[in-house]
Amino acid sequence: MSVLQIKDLKVEFPGRKSTFVAVEGVNLKVEAGKILGVVGESGAGKSTVGNAVIGLLAEPGRIAEGEIYLHGQRIDSLPDKQKRRLRGRKIGMIFQDPLTSLDPLQTVESQLVETIRTHLALSRDEARARAIELIDAVGIPDAPERIKQYPHQFSGGMRQRVVIALALCAEPELVIADEPTTALDVSIQAQILELMKKLCAERNVAMLVITHDMGVIADITDHVAVMYHGKLVEYGETAQVLGHPQHPYTKSLISAVPRPDIRIERFPVVDYIEKAGAPIRQIDIATHWLGKARAYDKAEGPLLKISELGMRFQVAGSIIRSRRRYFDAVKKVSFDIAEGETFGLVGESGSGKSTIARLITGLYHPTGGSIRFAGQELTELSNRKQILAMRRQMQMIFQDPFSSLNARMRVRSIIAEPIKFHRLASSGAQVRQIVDDLLDHVGLGAAAGEKFPHEFSGGQRQRISIARALATRPRFLICDEPTSALDVSIQAQILNLLKDLQQELGLTMLFISHDLAVIRQMCNRIGVMRHGELCEVAECDALFETPEHPYTRELLSLMPSLELLSTENLETA
């Protein structure tokens, strides 16, 4: 008998005007010792399935139809009190963010012991022994000592291990993991996934893994369920579904996943992906305002030359010099970017890659080294006019599409602001025309100008950001994780758009990402960063095929293998 069986589940959220159906007609089964992956993009209803099983649907959500069985016993209709007893005892839960899913004021031991004793009839000492055994099992060394510490004394990956230990406390039959590795760096993600796979087999637990990441699915799941708009579109063995997808949505989803192993020219344009809004109206770049006045002086040598760049932040201030403490976010980094090239910077969180972007654009002032842009030393500029001229030549696209646009301004004024500020157009009518053309060119259509940012989805907002960045007619564009907040299919579209724009306008780009697969699709040369230092700079293919630095090799080995995935629809470069 399956551990978990979901039959015809329908979850709805009654609203003021209409009832929103989050999940409809979902049928799933999970066997003991097996891992079922539920994959889908944001809004697909995958988390709602998990929450419905554990009985924690957010108000006013409710299960409208269907049945949920745990070991043949129906659990969705149980009264709240009995449902609560199931949670933790029979069903364990692993949440996304290990920083917030532990109580910061209690030691790991007391959290574990409390949970164990709530569910199992054990004495305090027995519970303690079990807690130590669990901490040991999830791979935290020196368990009897570490268990006395508070959550903040553990790193992010270690904390996620503690969360897993908590979920396993009462020997549950089912563990639900909702995006268990999304908040973690690649190197830690690989370890956690391996641990989950191992524990699942050892303890014969059924596991339901909810994720948006095809890599996670390919790595650890036995079966996979693909969800789209609340419906289950494909369900089967992982190798079968990923290798030979049947449903058009699965096909398009898989073809949108950036591949570390293959470099493609463009992501295939497929159905089932949210449309940007309006068809792109072609403008003739050569004669258009956007293309004109691009005759910047051709730079002698590289367009951007960074040498020995350093950035030191003060972390603890004091009047006494020796008591001050500093953190070196960037340590003596040197690299060049040639005109028309896309240079990639890759590294884990805290490696200093975003700090470099902020140093180049002048948001921070470096504490050492030099930045030469088109032969001009940026760190020595003091004349406001010169600074503005430089600012105009370089623009930046930010990571978070939800905070990078001013919510109180209409899209038209957001995009017109840089044009007006730098007096790049001669009249109000011309500004209007340019904004319309820009909106058309990024695929939103001129009508979008009258709306406010909140009326757009994440991908559409990122298009607005791109239009704003292009509005100063820059020659150098910095993209700081431009797609990491987006779904894969939207990511594919945005990456395509950036590629097209670069070719049309001859832009030089600095592309920053933590995702090696994305970097591979976008960049000519790549720099690998770690702890504020640049480990290695190499041509794109050379880096992936013959990495030199040990850290690069480690990063590459940690990438989830996507060889399972179908390569239909892909044209390799």
Place this chain on the structure above:
Amino acid sequence: MSDVSSKDAKGPDAPPGLVARIIDSDMFHSFLRSRITVLAAIGTLILFFVAFFAPLVAPHDPFDLASVSILDARVPPFWMEFADPRFPLGTDDQGRDIISAIFYGMRISLIVGFCSVFLAAALGITLGLIAGYMGGRVDAVIMRIADIQLTFPAILIALLVDGAVHGIFGTLNREVFSFWILIFSIALSFWVQYARTVRGSTMVEKNKEYVQAARVIGIPSSTIMIRHILPNVTGPVLVIATINLALAIVTEATLSFLGVGMPPTQPSLGTLIAIGNDFLYSGEWWIAIFPGLALALLVLNVNLLGDWLRDALNPKLR
């Protein structure tokens, strides 16, 4: 999600009109659902109406000496013996109609309230924005001034300002100055709240990427503060301003009652209560009680509106 169905035949791209948007909004819906808020809003509107149109609504002009007669002094309200139908709520010791005096007094109270809240908000928002955006020493200096400011109660400030102004200009211009002294001293004791709130929100907003995007474009700090940050921090300010309006009216009444506020020739609600206070023990209770009730009603209504606004704008309480 569910917006599609509500759009009419104008087509999916036509934005609905402003009125339709307001009626359709969650805010308006939450307003209608709270019966007490609707009542408070109606009450506030009526009180504001009679106050601002006092010359049209009031049965008498209590300051027109030609029409006031000492013979009508101390007439009781309509249900008591010796009442006069011309004066429904009675008259004071000089024969002025109480209800008309309340209308006119409320007008002065409200004008003082609005002006002082406006001044306090302008001062507090400006300083809060600068402190929050600049940070460092500028922030430290402004916020220490705010801390010192907090140690002085409004009454003390009003007494100090009043004393200083009279010391400089003499008592001759008292009637001209007292209005401005009131506004200035109430504003001076209320700006700190705005400054603190705006500073906090500004510190959150300035790290958001849209502000960084503006800096990358090259836009100067002053423009970023006014064009980008200010519109994003006004939500909480609106709530404080509403609740502060009620507080400012009460403070004004307190100061006027104590004699440092509006002079008896231009009585506010506080002044009227102060005048009536002298007759409270001699049986003419209505001279003090009716202005007092009007004050209580006004403050209660505005406060209820402010409370609702605070809850409606706070996503956690929805």
